[in-house]
Amino acid sequence: xxxxxxxxxxxxxxxxxxxxxxxxxxxxxxxxxxxxxxxxxxxxxxxxxxxxxxxxxxxxxxxxxxxxxxxxxxxxxxxxxxxxxxxxxxxxxxxxxxxxxxxxxxxxxxxxxxxxxxxxxxxxxxxxxxxxxxxxxxxxxxxxxxxxxxxxxxxxxxxxxxxxxxxxxxxxxxxxxxxxxxxxxxxxxxxxxxxxxxxxxxxxxxxxxxxxxxxxxxxxxxxxxxxxxxxxxxxxxxxxxxxxxxxxxxxxxxxxxxxxxxxxxxxxxxxxxxxxxxxxxxxxxxxxxxxxxxxxxxxxxxxxxxxxxxxxxxxxxxxxxxxxxxxxxxxxxxxxxxxxxxxxxxxxxxxxxxxxxxxxxxxxxxxxxxxxxxxxxxxxxxxxxxxxxxxxxxxxxxxxxxxxxxxxxxxxxxxxxxxx
Numbered sequence: 001x002x003x004x005x006x007x008x009x010x011x012x013x014x015x016x017x018x019x020x021x022x023x024x025x026x027x028x029x030x031x032x033x034x035x036x037x038x039x040x041x042x043x044x045x046x047x048x049x050x051x052x053x054x055x056x057x058x059x060x061x062x063x064x065x066x067x068x069x070x071x072x073x074x075x076x077x078x079x080x081x082x083x084x085x086x087x088x089x090x091x092x093x094x095x096x097x098x099x100x101x102x103x104x105x106x107x108x109x110x111x112x113x114x115x116x117x118x119x120x121x122x123x124x125x126x127x128x129x130x131x132x133x134x135x136x137x138x139x140x141x142x143x144x145x146x147x148x149x150x151x152x153x154x155x156x157x158x159x160x161x162x163x164x165x166x167x168x169x170x171x172x173x174x175x176x177x178x179x180x181x182x183x184x185x186x187x188x189x190x191x192x193x194x195x196x197x198x199x200x201x202x203x204x205x206x207x208x209x210x211x212x213x214x215x216x217x218x219x220x221x222x223x224x225x226x227x228x229x230x231x232x233x234x235x236x237x238x239x240x241x242x243x244x245x246x247x248x249x250x251x252x253x254x255x256x257x258x259x260x261x262x263x264x265x266x267x268x269x270x271x272x273x274x275x276x277x278x279x280x281x282x283x284x285x286x287x288x289x290x291x292x293x294x295x296x297x298x299x300x301x302x303x304x305x306x307x308x309x310x311x312x313x314x315x316x317x318x319x320x321x322x323x324x325x326x327x328x329x330x331x332x333x334x335x336x337x338x339x340x341x342x343x344x345x346x347x348x349x350x351x352x353x354x355x356x357x358x359x360x361x362x363x364x365x366x367x368x369x370x371x372x373x374x375x376x377x378x379x380x381x382x383x384x385x386x387x388x389x390x391x392x393x394x395x396x397x398x399x400x401x402x403x404x405x406x407x408x409x410x411x412x413x414x415x416x417x418x419x420x
Contacts, residue, residue, distance in 0.1 A: 060263075066098070070094075072092065077119050111152070157180055161177070169261070184204040228248075316413075316414050334380065349416065352373060355398045356407040362397065
């Protein structure tokens with residue numbers, strides 16, 4: 001059995017010499033095995049590699065890559081039983097919208113479109129009632145119709161240029177010309193309607209060409225070919241035609257707010273390089289210590305003071321506000337305190353409880369201070385085997401800030417050497 005002999009009393013301990021060698025001597029001994037002029041080194045190399053893969057980007061915060069858009073142009077309407085010339089179908093159309101690119105190749109937008117359609121119709125309908133009757137060169141009768149409307153739509157956008165060619169990067173001169181396709185669903189409202197349903201669903205298809213003015217890509221000139229498709233009742237006539245539609249060609253601009261673009265993904269690599277001779281020597285040293293026989297070490301008078309000073313006094317045990325339980329974190333350190341107390345059986349120690357004066361009533365603080373001291377006393381005696389004869393209990397109730405003007409440090413128990 002490993003023993004420490006001190007002043008005629010025997011104390012069980014771990015092998016002191018082996019512990020001191022492991023803590024203090026192995027590193028220097030390892031270097032002593034290297035020949036003169038050689039060195040043992042361990043090098044840490046950190047590298048950050050930017051991935052330039054055109055399909056890999058970092059997703060951005062919600063408020064990045066938003067834009068507003070506006071355009072205007074001409075609209076041509078086709079409904080049931082159309083007659084007449086193409087130019088008679090043309091009306092102005094305008095569109096405004098707001099959207100966000102979620103990733104370089106995919107985005108969403110909300111658009112408002114309007115505002116009228118017209119054309120010649122071979123039958124009377126909801127929007128021709130009361131209008132003048134016309135006759136064409138062949139003697140066929142027809143009527144002119146006008147439809148007033150607006151449409152609110154939600155659309156998914158696909159940047160075809162980036163989906164095919166990949167993302168070009170922030171402030172890149174590539175992809176100044178881009179093609180974008182959109183598909184969506186909308187709600188159309190008819191106004192100035194004499195009777196009948198004023199609302200219906202619509203479908204949206206759009207092909208857009210955008211020309212950016214600079215590598216920042218904050219402003220683009222847009223040309224848009226747009227199709228709005230309605231239920232066949234759109235013009236008030238039900239015929240064999242599956243859809244009524246407005247087809248438009250518009251020109252406009254789009255402005256992209258900051259922050260624009262997406263960052264590239266990065267790879268962090270840490271490389272450790274170590275001299276294998278050091279590992280080999282440490283393994284040999286461990287095996288050598290394991291093979292050593294246990295013996296008895298005699299500690300001279302005065303060594304106890306060295307052991308005692310490993311834990312300094314006064315020693316502070318901290319507590320959670322308004323609590324008296326000794327938490328496990330404090331017990332870890334109290335175990336070392338207990339070892340030092342037991343190593344000096346002739347010395348008594350004072351356990352004094354405290355509370356924060358500015359938290360709680362006087363009565364509550366007296367109770368906290370008393371029970372904190374008692375609980376530390378129980379941990380030392382019941383869990384770590386300290387003799388009750390070596391401990392003296394006391395408490396001070398609520399006190400002012402004792403250390404660093406910090407009230408948390410007053411919620412404590414302080415262990416000191418007891419002097420009569």
